[in-house]
Amino acid sequence: MPARLRFPMLRLTCAAVATAAALTTTAVQAGEVEVLHWWTSGGEAEAVGTLRDLLEQEGHSWKDFAVAGGAGDSAMTVLKSRAMSGNPPSAAQINGPEIQEWGELGLLGNLDDVAQEGNWDELLPDVVANMMKYDGHYVAVPVNVHRVNWLWANPEVLAAAGVEVPTSWDELFAAGEKLREAGYVPLAHGGQPWQDATTFETVVLSLGGADFYRNAFVELDEDTLKSETMIEALDTFKRLRELMDEGMPGRDWNLATKMVIDGQAAMQIMGDWAKGEFSAAGMKAGSDYVCAPVPGTDADFIFNIDSFAMFQLEDESAAEAQKTLARLILEPDFQESFNKIKGSIPARPDLDMGDFDSCAQRSMEDFKAAQANDTLVPSVAHRMAMRSDVQGAFFDIITNYFNDESMTAEQASERLAQAASLAF
Template sequence: MHVSKRLPSLRKTALALATGLAASLTLSSAQAGDVEVLHWWTSGGEARAANVLKELMEAEGHNWEDFAVAGGGGETAMTVLKSRAMSGNPPSAAQIKGPEIQEWGELGLLGNLDGVAEAQQWETLLPETVAEVMRHDGHYVAVPVNVHRVNWLWANPEVLDDAGVEMPTTLDELFAAAEPLREAGYIPLAHGGQAWQDATIFEDIVLATAGTDYYRRALVDLDPEALGGEPMIEALSTFKRLRTLMDDDMSGRDWNIATSMVIEGDAAMQLMGDWAKGEFTAAGLTAGEDYLCAPAPGTQDAFTFNIDSLAMFRVSDEGEREAQEDLARLVLEPTFQKAFNMAKGSIPARPDLDMSEFDSCAQQSLADFQRTADEGGLMPSMAHGMAVRAAVQGAIFDVVTNYFNDTDMEAEEAARRMVNTAQAAY
């Protein structure tokens, strides 16, 4: 993907900042040693994980100004960030990921973390897949917090046992489990009817039905032949079948509420990234005993990744700059990497850490990350902002969620719309 194309909303931001960049370096309300951090880690497990970093920063003498914006997919947080940037007053650091890091870098608004990177030897510490996302124009502008696996299936073993079904490893097994689960009084698949959640399970289905090579062609490279071809039509048809596994009250439901349905035994399973594990952990549950994890059915050879990262905005105040550098350094130190990721459900951004204290799901995730990286199955998540720019992602979201919720729209029509909207947005 060329990095010169920008979101329409960021084009407006660029125009506003053409005359306001100097103001962005002087109008910040933060004082020496203060660091304002915009993020969307607001659910139980996520908030607990973010607090770890806050405590570490305060132990170093800095003041953490928490700027938490609720919304599991981060869309609301990005809207707030653009508003702040356009007013010439961006936060010190913001949770930005994937291609959007490049967009903010192109606007000349991000700081330089090369000094911290050199001191901590990020070049050897980080997998190249992770490191390349953190760089703009050859310079480090962001620090990775973790690596999430998106293509997970979570399940309540007591519910499965009560219905007499096994943890499904294929889509056929997943659909076959629905009838006995419903007869036993359970919702087969917990889901939140939000566009980003629809897209999350959609990309799982694309991987399961068409494989990694096709996934890359369609959802990363945006190849029109792939987006509108027979594999996409098959994936869309299977995707809509998943509605038969869900309850009628899912519209607007937050992802963590769907996770709680599995925890409480109202639902059997959930397709969601490993941040869901943070909710199980916060509930005091043990992986492999109180809940089960497995790759989304049919995606065992793939690992769709979502890397949370903190990008640093340019500041003029020396104390604030030092606080930013300390923040970047602390994020990659073992103390935070272990504590944060054990609470969040993800795996460390640096693979050299001892994983013996992590649960079995995390240990499997790291092993699968390394294996799929070697085998070519490591895929950036389209649904979570790692594969395409936000304008393209938003266009795909619209098609996916409209199709999923429209009983009359055929898969062929959705595939045609996928091609047209992706090309128009790009």
């Protein structure tokens, strides 16, 4: 994975920001929107195609700028390079606190008129709407809400080994032994930093609960990061390597999902974008594959909100196409068609979920319940919880610990606390 380009390198002077904003028009033709995203797997590519089709039906053109890489690290590296040269795309997939970081640079456009016409403040939950704003103004539009803390399973494989979907870590490890004996990989995984972090954050939530999770990953409390609970989570996380195969280093997430689809592996811990791969393979939720919350997180919801931030444009035709794109993203047609393919749930909870599959229906129910019960927490692995530079440091520590037999949980927790201390 390419080396990360930290945001401090992008702290441009006011003059440079103004120049960069003016230069954005040179990259955009009339009525064209260049869209940067990292949706390149089968299910993802099909899903984003629905937005392209809707935009083109409105008479505008879509210039696709797809950069492969599951959590968007490669896409962000490319975007920062483009922005530093004064040539960002019209719209870019930017998530979580990074929207605020880009807002500080003065490069994002204002979507308040589109939001007012579409009644976004009424349609969107506060947790979603607040992430789309910088300095009180809409600068981005949400595409969906993903649940990260899902466990996916192939029921035929589980049955062949005589095990059921585990509801605790002890059950998961016990099932792993039987699955190994039956000739299956118990837990499919891709050895990439963001995938390691995805698994790790679900373990932390499971063992610590929502308040502990927020203290550790949002508040970056050093005592929490060095606590016995965090050490227990780190121990459990590393133990999960016993359930994985030797071919995991560098494996893309969708290839790990395919191991479950093909019956080579029994389970995978991954966000619900994995469901898009099951759907693309013609499989049905509840019969061909099973979704369940990661053990110990039934009442909790780790969220990842995909969103598109809009960059400033001077060309009126291009700006109009950009606003059309923003409007279309929150209209029911796109919200329903996109999220059925992508595996996520709509960003607006007022839509009828009757035509969605059972996993999506449960996800929406659990999202609303978690919001009401204050057990809704932002993903570390997917750019929701912390600044990009702190996230990068956490990624390095988590994946180094996971792959280094000599590093202890105590050492890893100390390093996490040290990384957190640099954030202030």
